[in-house]
Amino acid sequence: MREYSMWRQPRPVWAVAFASVIAFMGIGLVDPILKPIADDLGASASQVSLLFTSYMAVMGVAMIVTGAVSSRIGAKWTLLAGLAVIVVGSALAGMQDGVAGIVAFRAVWGLGNALFVATALATIVRSARGSTAQAIILYEAALGVGxxxxxxxxxxxxxxxxRGPFFGVAALMVVAFVLTSVMLPATPTHGRPTSLAEPFRALRHRSLLTxxxxxxxxxxxxxxxxxxxxFPLGMGAIPVGFVFFGWGLLLAISSVVVAPRLQAAFGTLRxxxxxxxxxxxxxxxxxxxxxSKPVLIVxxxxxxxxxxxxxxxxxxSVMKAAPIERGVASAAYSFVRFAGGAVAPWLAGKLGEEVSPHLPFWVGAVAVLLAMGVLFSGRRVLSHLDDEESADEESLDEAEAMTLSDA
Incomplete structure (x- = not known):
């Protein structure tokens, strides 16, 4: 069995990874401008937080169709369609004069992100040389940098x-669109066409649902x-940007360097x-x-x-949880994750405005503790997560990677 370095990948894999960096910039890009938007347009924290809610709600629901679309037109055209929609959504959001318009076109942005993100993950996992774990670390590295x-x-x-960040995303996405068009070869449809019902059927697997x-x-x-x-930080766009840059930088380092070592030492679930x-x-x-601003920053x-x-x-864990196609697993997981979690930003803003600025963080802490409870309750159906990939699985990954690299 051949072993590959995670960083020695075909050019098409790097093209998708670069586009993923740009796509994931959109998650934190609006963070520093939430308060400026609220101040300039006379909006409340809960109204401005709808920029996240609309984005995630549409993204989550749209994840259901990504597998059906990709299996019919191929990964490349799905990725390009997603990038094109993001360009339109972000540019039009920057042209709005009211929060409602920004929220609406942020939802369009979420549609494009759904088409791109789920397909990018499945494409990198399917096309990268080496193991599934290495491919996912590469994907998470792109996510972290973005x-x-x-x-x-x-x-x-x-x-x-x-308005600047919205136009900036549009410009960067045009670059990603061109690079993906040039560097990613035409990708044939992979396997049989999938139906819209398959992600819902996939959730019948308790392991994936957990x-x-x-x-x-x-x-x-x-x-x-x-x-x-x-909002409680109450700082300008640049200071907030640097705070969340530090957050994202540590996220990128721990996802690529720390996570694999912890996993090897203690296992995935622990x-x-x-x-x-x-x-x-x-x-x-x-x-x-x-x-306390210093405490919040730290x-x-x-x-x-x-x-x-x-x-x-x-x-x-999503890629290994259930014996189903990876694209279907990704779509099902992302639907539950984003569509269900879309209420969180709005709820946080509402609780902070009408009850106490302390309460949103307490609700978040309790929700994360509940997540621990759900994961622990499913430990038996997830006990296989640390099993080695089968030889057949690795051979398939290797063959697909070689096919893309020769294209």
Whole structure:
């Protein structure tokens, strides 16, 4: 059995990875401009947080159709369609003069992201040389770099105008579109066409449903941190951008370097539970010291360490949880994770406005603890996660990677 370095991949894999970096910039890019948008347009925290809610709700629901689309037109055309929709959604969002319009076109952006993200993950896992674990670490590295640089670029452009980050994403996505068009060869449809019902049938597997529900609850904490923290921080676009840049940088490092080592030492489930516990503790500290900017800053950055570990291990768990096609598994998991978790940003803003700025962090901490409970309850059906990939599985991955590299 041949062993490959994770970093020695075919050019098409790097093309998709680069486009993934740009796509994931969009998650944190709007973070530094949430408060400026609220101030300039006279909107409340809960209204502005709908930029995350609309984005995730549409993204989650659209995930159901990604497998059906990709299996009919191929991965390349699905990726390009997603990138094109993101360009349109982000550019039009930057042209709006009211929060409602921004929220609406942020939803269009979510549609494009759904087409791109689920297909990108399946394409990298299917096409990269080496094991599934290595491919997922490569994907998470792209995710981490995108999430880290998004707030920094958002802060720099947002300091000029809150419209700047939206136009910046549109421009970067045009670059990603061109590179993907040129570097990714035509990809034939993979296997049989999938139906819209298959992701729902996939959730009948308790193992996959357990991982999806864990991610849904974890998302309450994740997006409370992301969408609500800029308001109690009360800082300008550039300082907030640097805070979340530190968060994303630590997330990227831990996802690529720390997660595999923890997994090798303690196993997937134990490592994931430890990461979730660490994140819950950080949210609880933020709830206690919401009025302290230094504490919030340190906690946001430190949270990246645990989130990076969790992201890598949960993504790998999805790919291995159930004996179904990886694209279908990704679509089913993402539907539950994003559609169910979409309420978290809005709820955090509403609780912070009408009850107490401390409460959103307490709700996030409790949700993450519940995620631990769900994951622990499914430990028996997930006991196979640390089994070695079969020789047939690795041979298939290798053959597909060689096919793409020769194209």
């Amino acid at each position: 999430i880290a640089t998004g707030p920094l670029i958002g802060g720099l452009l947002g300091n000029i105008s809150w 991982v999806a529900l864990t991610a849904l609850l974890y998302n309450f904490g994740f997006f409370t941190l992301l969408a609500f923290t800029p 490592s994931t539970l430890l990461a979730l516990l660490g994140f819950a503790v950080i949210l609880a500290v933020m709830a206690l010291f919401t009025d 906690c946001v950055i430190a949270a990246g360490f645990f989130l990076g570990i969790n992201n890598t291990l949960v993504t790998e």
